[in-house]
Amino acid sequence: MGVASAMRQEDVLLPSYRDNGALLWRGVKMEEILLYWGGDERGNLSSGPPHDFPFCIPVGSQAPHAAGVAYALKFRKQQGVAVCLLGDGATSKGDMYEAMNFAGVHRLPVVFVVNNNQWAISVPLKLQTAAQTLAQKAIAAGFYGEQVDGNDIVAVREAANEAIDHARRGCGPRLIEALTYRLGDHTTADDAARYRLPQDVQMRWKEEPIARLRAYLVSQKAWGKAEEEELSSHCQREIDAAVERYLATSSRAPETMFEHLYKDLPAVYAAQREELEGLANA
Amino acid sequence: MPEVTLVDAINLVLARAMQDDPNVIVFGEDVGINGGVFRATAGLQQRFGPERVLDTPLAELLISGLCVGMASQGLKPVGEIQFMGFIYPCIDQLVNHASRLRHRTQGRLSCPMVLRAPCGAGIRAPEHHSEHTEAMLTHIPGLRVVIPSSPERAYGLLLAAIHDPDPVVFLEPTRLYRGARGLVDDNGEALSLDVAFVLREGRDVTLIGWGAILKETLAAAEALADEGISAEVIDLATLKPYDAETILASVAKTGRCVIVHEAARTGGLGAEIAALLAERGLTSLLAPVARVAGYDTVIPLPRLEQSYIPSINRIVSAARRACRFT
Missing domain, CATH: 3.40.50.920 (Rossmann fold)
Known part of the structure; x- marks a missing residue:
């Protein structure tokens, strides 16, 4: 959220699957996200900026796309910056290093942001790397990387602002490592109690970013119980309405799976599509 | 109409496509000043400049991933993999991204890229330089896989591949690069990718x-x-x-x-x-x-x-x- 809020419309977001906050900020609708995860390709009909990438499911393979996007932006002398969001697990893949390495060579307008939540499903950071930080991985690619407190949205916004601005001015790529902690399970199918102690997780709740932001705003007398309640019920209404729209989505004809496979479906696959149509109508 | 080799035909068509469309970008390992190990891109960097004809770091996954990123923003990337034996790091990008970007975004983004790779045995090359593994590519939905058998068809098919709105892997038989000659009219006319x-x-x-x-x-x-x-x-x-x-x-x-x-x-x-x-x-x-x-x-x-x-x-x-x- 802090990173997305530092982006301009013409910037290009290349998110991972853990970046719902950034998606919402960019204009993707909640019911679209629900629809995709609810198993319907129409969830991909994103209301976000038309040039943004869909969130990437394979880990780290969006990093070379970010380098390609940034090359295109620079080649066309456009003002945009590619912003690539990754997890700590992605830093173990060659994809990210290959992308950073190329971005360094061409001083591309791209910012890589690693959401270091300490866990890649059940594998802790110490089994991902012996490097002291993930930010230092930028050094090998010839550019600057820095760590930021990922639980402090003001700090994240500030770091992202600075890095995006740096890239936009043609000064080359940046890497930001945002330090945080995955408080929840990896997915609803995951049970984190199998690999980490509940008391360790409990301790991390003290640093939970929304609670911290709230505490800060309250200390500045900029927030109180009334505002909190109002925001809470506003969010609840938005979520309920999105869930309703998601649940109300009509079913889809099976043969639509052939749509958008190629610009024009090649003749040789027409029979398969017709077979599916026939089965659906039978 | 000059008689040219297949590798000359590839070079002609790349130059033609770059001249006709400023969005066409050619890149890969050694494709710049060296003109590619087979010289398929000879002279292109001198003619179109290092921003449009660039030597990438030695990283095949990167080359295929760059294609996806560039194509998504409206460029026409033509990436070169030096030999088909080194295309395997690209499979992830081809399967998971290039071939499904249009579908994944329900038509919002597309991936009009070409990935060229020399293939096949018969030129007394070392191990890993004689691969002919097209079947692992033809299994991928959303992709096109094309291979010419003569300089004339190399010209017309590669031009069609560059014009195509979807991702194409274009395989070039090394044995024919200098072993096949034909009359090629550099007329900018593409062949169909729909017919044998x-x-x-x-x-x-x-x-x-x-x-x-x-x-x-x-x-x-x-x-x-x-x-x-x-x-x-x-x-x-x-x-x-x-x-x-x-x-x-x-x-x-x-x-x-x-x-x-x-x-x-x-x-x-x-x-x-x-x-x-x-x-x-x-x-x-x-x-x-x-x-x-x-x-x-x-x-x-x-x-x-x-x-x-x-x-x-x-x-x-x-x-x-x-x-x-x-």
Whole structure:
């Protein structure tokens, strides 16, 4: 959220699957996200900026796309910056290093942001790397990387602002490592109690970013119980309405799976599509 | 019209595409000042500058991933993988992203990229430099896979691949780079990626091939003609999606089919064509469909590579057996 809020419309977001906050900020609708995860390709009909990438499911393979996007932006002398969001697990893949390495060579307008939540499903950071930080991985690619407190949205916004601005001015790529902690399970199918102690997780709740932001705003007398309640019920209404729209989505004809496979479906696959149509109508 | 080699034809068409469309960008390992290890991109950097013809770091995954990123924003990337044996790090990008970006975004983004890769044995190259593994690409939905068998078709098909709105892997038979010559009119006219080419008409048996092996296949057809067997020769050219109708029409006429490919036999594209004929052409068949293919071995080093590549004799024998089948 802090990173997305530092982006301009013409910037290009290349998110991972853990970046719902950034998606919402960019204009993707909640019911679209629900629809995709609810198993319907129409969830991909994103209301976000038309040039943004869909969130990437394979880990780290969006990093070379970010380098390609940034090359295109620079080649066309456009003002945009590619912003690539990754997890700590992605830093173990060659994809990210290959992308950073190329971005360094061409001083591309791209910012890589690693959401270091300490866990890649059940594998802790110490089994991902012996490097002291993930930010230092930028050094090998010839550019600057820095760590930021990922639980402090003001700090994240500030770091992202600075890095995006740096890239936009043609000064080359940046890497930001945002330090945080995955408080929840990896997915609803995951049970984190199998690999980490509940008391360790409990301790991390003290640093939970929304609670911290709230505490800060309250200390500045900029927030109180009334505002909190109002925001809470506003969010609840938005979520309920999105869930309703998601649940109300009509079913889809099976043969639509052939749509958008190629610009024009090649003749040789027409029979398969017709077979599916026939089965659906039978 | 000048007579040129296949690698010259590739060079001509890249220059033509770059001249006609400022969005075309060529990149890969050694494609810049060196003009590529086969010289397919010779002179392009000098002519179009280092921003449009660039040497990438030595990273194949990156090359394919850059294609996706650039194509998504409206550029026309033409990436080069130095040899097909080094294309495997690109498979993740081709399967998971290039071939499905249009579908994944329900038509919002697309991926009009071309990934070129030299392929095949027969040039006495070291290990990993003779691969012909198109079948692992033809299995990918959303992708096009194309391979020319002559300089003329290299020109027209590569131009079509660059114009195509979807991702194309364009395989270039190394054996033909300097081993095939033809008259190429640099007229900017593309060929269709939807049709196979009938290189020779015949009545008795259909020989289907693609890439360099059509040289042996055409020679086999010539030898068969001496025996009174009239062979039709089809260049499949676009392997994914392939032109089933031309195959079926030919076999409906001849009743016999021999599929020839340099790639290993098991799970090769020949198996798909044989299955097509079993499903839709069975009643025209007068003999079992035969495959003459590379063996299910590691492609041998140069001393034995000629024993691996399907020979004229093997093709002639298979066609002869099909014609004598009762």
